[in-house]
Amino acid sequence: MAQTEKLILASGSPRRVELLAQAGIEAARLMPMDIDETPKRSEHPRSLARRLSTGKAQAALAAIKGDPAHAGSYILAADTVVSVGRRILPKTEMVDEASSALHLLSGRSHRVFTGVCLITPDRTVRQKVIDTKVRFKRLSTTDIEHYLASGQWRGKAGGYAIQGIAGSFVVKLVGSYTNVVGLPLYETLTLLSGEGFDVHAGWADA
Numbered sequence: 001m002a003q004t005e006k007l008i009l010a011s012g013s014p015r016r017v018e019l020l021a022q023a024g025i026e027a028a029r030l031m032p033m034d035i036d037e038t039p040k041r042s043e044h045p046r047s048l049a050r051r052l053s054t055g056k057a058q059a060a061l062a063a064i065k066g067d068p069a070h071a072g073s074y075i076l077a078a079d080t081v082v083s084v085g086r087r088i089l090p091k092t093e094m095v096d097e098a099s100s101a102l103h104l105l106s107g108r109s110h111r112v113f114t115g116v117c118l119i120t121p122d123r124t125v126r127q128k129v130i131d132t133k134v135r136f137k138r139l140s141t142t143d144i145e146h147y148l149a150s151g152q153w154r155g156k157a158g159g160y161a162i163q164g165i166a167g168s169f170v171v172k173l174v175g176s177y178t179n180v181v182g183l184p185l186y187e188t189l190t191l192l193s194g195e196g197f198d199v200h201a202g203w204a205d206a
């Protein structure tokens, strides 16, 4: 894929790589950043998404500091947070966490916030948080049991992945679908092109 500017994606999420590729953008380098993602006491989900996406981008910037190979690179990072009201749901690693999250999401609306942070070659930091409102059907015990057995909740904010089986739980979605999967494409490409990144350079080869 021909890409004029170099883009570092400060992420280990295969979803984010795939979403960028879907939009015709290939990251020159993937840099998963292991930062502390613990919410602060009574932190708003929007603030958490902002803080963590910026933290991942800043950590990647610190890691490439002084490396001439990355002097002209853009750095992109994101963080997705699911909340019911002000309650932040964890990125589920254990089955009981996923079970509680699904019981909470059943038959009601929740919000998905994705923070996107872009650091430009001149090291300007640009940040946005996008939110999507999602309403789930009422989940039966059988739905939840079988969904837990699928394992599709593992490592996902809020204990589900809309791009899989859980897409069938969605009664209504208001806002960006790709935001829920982990990277809001319209807003990310707008941010990149606004900072001089040629978003069209790889489209012929996408």
Ligand SMILES: Cc1cn([C@H]2C[C@H](O)[C@@H](COP(=O)(O)OP(=O)(O)OP(=O)(O)O)O2)c(=O)[nH]c1=O
Residues within 6 Å of the ligand: 010, 011, 012, 013, 015, 016, 032, 033, 037, 056, 078, 079, 080, 081, 082, 091, 112, 155, 156, 157, 158, 160, 161, 162, 163, 180, 181, 182
């Ligand atoms: C709600 C939802 C989340 N997710 C994923 C997106 C993110 O990968 C994950 C939320 O965790 P994040 O901490 O945002 O990202 P991550 O740790 O997976 O990756 P990174 O290296 O970029 O920090 O949940 C889905 O894939 N589908 C969904 O429907």
